[in-house]
Amino acid sequence: MNKTDALIIGAGPTGLFTAHQLKLIGLDCEIVDNLDKIGGQCIELYPDKPIYDIPAVPECTGEELTNNLINQIKPFSIKTHLGERVDEVKKEGEKWFVKTNLGTTFLTPNVIIAGGVGSFEPRKFPSKECEKFENKSIFYSVKDKKIFEGKTVSIFGGGDSALDWAVELSKSSKVNLIHRRDDFRGAQATVDKVHELAKSGKINLFTKYQLTNVSGKDNLESIEIKNDNKEIKTIKTDFALGFFGLIMQLGPIADWGLNIDKKTVVVDTEKFETNQKGIYAVGDICSYPGKLKLILSGFHEGALAARACFKLARPNEKYRFEFTTSSKTIKDRLGVKSD
Amino acid sequence: MPKIIFNTHDNKTHTIDVQNGLTVMEGAVQNDIPGIDADCGGGMACATCHVYVDEDWFQKLPQKDDGEEDMLDMAFEPKKNSRLSCQIIVSDELDGLVVNIPSKQS
Numbered sequence: 042m043n044k045t046d047a048l049i050i051g052a053g054p055t056g057l058f059t060a061h062q063l064k065l066i067g068l069d070c071e072i073v074d075n076l077d078k079i080g081g082q083c084i085e086l087y088p089d090k091p092i093y094d095i096p097a098v099p100e101c102t103g104e105e106l107t108n109n110l111i112n113q114i115k116p117f118s119i120k121t122h123l124g125e126r127v128d129e130v131k132k133e134g135e136k137w138f139v140k141t142n143l144g145t146t147f148l149t150p151n152v153i154i155a156g157g158v159g160s161f162e163p164r165k166f167p168s169k170e171c172e173k174f175e176n177k178s179i180f181y182s183v184k185d186k187k188i189f190e191g192k193t194v195s196i197f198g199g200g201d202s203a204l205d206w207a208v209e210l211s212k213s214s215k216v217n218l219i220h221r222r223d224d225f226r227g228a229q230a231t232v233d234k235v236h237e238l239a240k241s242g243k244i245n246l247f248t249k250y251q252l253t254n255v256s257g258k259d260n261l262e263s264i265e266i267k268n269d270n271k272e273i274k275t276i277k278t279d280f281a282l283g284f285f286g287l288i289m290q291l292g293p294i295a296d297w298g299l300n301i302d303k304k305t306v307v308v309d310t311e312k313f314e315t316n317q318k319g320i321y322a323v324g325d326i327c328s329y330p331g332k333l334k335l336i337l338s339g340f341h342e343g344a345l346a347a348r349a350c351f352k353l354a355r356p357n358e359k360y361r362f363e364f365t366t367s368s369k370t371i372k373d374r375l376g377v378k379s380d
Numbered sequence: 381m382p383k384i385i386f387n388t389h390d391n392k393t394h395t396i397d398v399q400n401g402l403t404v405m406e407g408a409v410q411n412d413i414p415g416i417d418a419d420c421g422g423g424m425a426c427a428t429c430h431v432y433v434d435e436d437w438f439q440k441l442p443q444k445d446d447g448e449e450d451m452l453d454m455a456f457e458p459k460k461n462s463r464l465s466c467q468i469i470v471s472d473e474l475d476g477l478v479v480n481i482p483s484k485q486s
Contacts, residue, residue: 086425158419158426164486167457199453221458226450251457269460286454288486289419289426304417325421334421 043120045071046354047151047347048139050127053081055324055339056155057110062347064117065371068354072119073141075126075160080107082157082325085287096337106336116375126160130297130320137319150353153346154306154315154322155339158289166197166283170255178261179281189214189280195264197252198284201227206282208234211243217276219247219266250274255281294326302328312349313342319353321346382475386413386431389483398470404479405429405466415481422466424448428485429465430455434478441468456484 047063049056052074063070078084083092083103091100101109125141130152132138139147163181165171171179189210195217196207204227207218218235225232239246247266253273254265263277291304300307300316305328308314313321323346324339332338351360365371372379381397384407388394398407408416408429417428424447433441438461444452448467452458465479 082420082425086420087423164454164456167484200450221453222449224449226446226453288428288454290486304419 043071043145043147045069045147045149047153047350048073048137048147048149049153049155050074051081051155051157051324051326052076052079052121052123053155053157053324053339054083054106054110054336055157055343056081056153057107057114058340059153059155059323059343059347060119061110061114061117062344063350064114064119065365065374066347066351066360067370067374068347068350070119071122071147073122073125073127073139073145075124077124079111079121079123080104082289083107085161092336094335094337116377126292128293150319151350152320153343153350154294154320154326155324155343156294156322156326158304158325159291159294160289161287162290162292164283164285164288166252166255166281168252168254171281174255174257174261174281177259178257178279179255179283181283181285183282186210192279193217193277194280194282195219195276195278196282196284199225199227200284200286201231202284203227203282204231204235206284207244208238211238215245216243217245217247217278219250219252221249221251223248247274252281252283305332308342311345313346314349321349382470382472382477384408384470384474385476385478387478387480388413388415389481400471402470403466404431404468404470404477405464407470408465413481415485416465417485418466424451424464424466427451427455427464430458430485431463431465431479431481432459433461433463433468434480435461437474437477437479438463440473456482456486 046068047070049072052072060070084107088104089102093100125143128142129140136148136150137152190213193215194210196203197219199220207216210216238244249268250266253267256263263275265275267273306315306322306326308322308327308329310329313323315322323342325334369379383395384398386394394413396411405418409418419428420426448464452462
């Protein structure tokens with residue numbers, strides 16, 4: 042059981058800066074994120090897209106912003122649990138008991154939800170039938186490529202993941218690559234490689250086709266694909282892989298007894314506390330009158346939620362406001378020299 | 381104000397007035413049209429404001445850019461007349477635009 046003053050759910054920009062604010066005022070915290078890397082939407086959705094509205098930063102990409110935030114919290118060693126989704130949050134005495142899908146548990150007076158639009162999950166094939174084969178012959182990520190050796194694998198998608206795996210698996214499997222249009226959005230070098238492998242017969246390319254049906258008994262046996270002109274092809278295959286990126290889902294947050302309005306969590310604007318004492322929501326996931334879904338708003342919300350955490354984490358102490366420019370205590374925490 | 385017509389998957393029709401300059405997605409969200417999730421808030425980063433534009437109207441819309449086409453790869457059951465509603469900006473020319481909302485966004 043991990044005991045901490047505050048647990049932050051979400052390692053996006055808001056979660057990271059909230060951690061900074063907590064450590065600055067002398068509280069400890071840990072961060073959990075469902076993704077396998079730090080940065081949230083900034084890293085997952087737009088690492089290369091420029092952002093122009095971070096105060097005092099005229100232009101930076103999602104990746105640069107994330108790296109700067111990571112640097113900013115470097116002085117504090119903050120424990121981060123990546124690739125874990127918080128499934129359970131329940132009251133235990135005066136505190137909150139939190140459990141992840143991997144079984145990691147926490148006991149904390151404060152839970153700060155900085156979860157963006159929820160957790161990222163892979164987008165799946167539209168056909169309901171696919172569920173039956175999921176994790177047996179249908180996958181949305183590759184954990185062990187050995188299982189595909191000598192088999193027929195049908196890969197769907199037009200981005201880097203689909204193309205990279207098509208190239209990689211074509212070395213030891215029979216690969217079909219199916220995409221809804223002629224253009225691929227992956228790196229040009231990989232696109233060229235795929236076309237080259239298609240020419241030499243190493244990859245069977247089906248463009249302008251989409252999956253319409255799957256069939257098989259226990260395991261997948263064949264798939265049916267259809268093109269824009271409604272022509273249908275049936276292809277024998279052992280596996281189907283779908284790479285359609287990630288989708289954000291509110292997920293278990295909906296089950297924690299919080300007031301939820303249109304997939305956002307309702308908070309007050311003094312502490313950014315939810316209807317549950319000691320549970321806060323900051324960043325894109327919170328809502329209140331006038332809420333703007335901007336990164337800068339998330340920073341403000343996190344700073345205030347961090348101060349609110351102080352009361353529950355240190356009930357016998359009084360929080361004293363200090364500036365980083367002048368406080369010796371804060372400078373000691375940051376590990377920088379005082380004047 | 382231009383009128384935008386949404387046909388939802390349950391065969392209901394919603395007609396709303398949308399101010400010039402707003403996107404079709406923003407009009408839908410402000411008017412609580414069911415079936416437009418718009419998770420990323422208009423950043424062309426999620427494909428959850430996906431619509432099928434009425435065939436007659438599809439040709440009249442400004443062309444989609446590459447980024448939109450890339451995102452549509454990830455949409456739920458994309459078709460030839462698929463668009464992201466966050467990329468359609470409402471103007472007087474689009475008065476009467478008809479869009480159909482897919483059964484799901486993800």
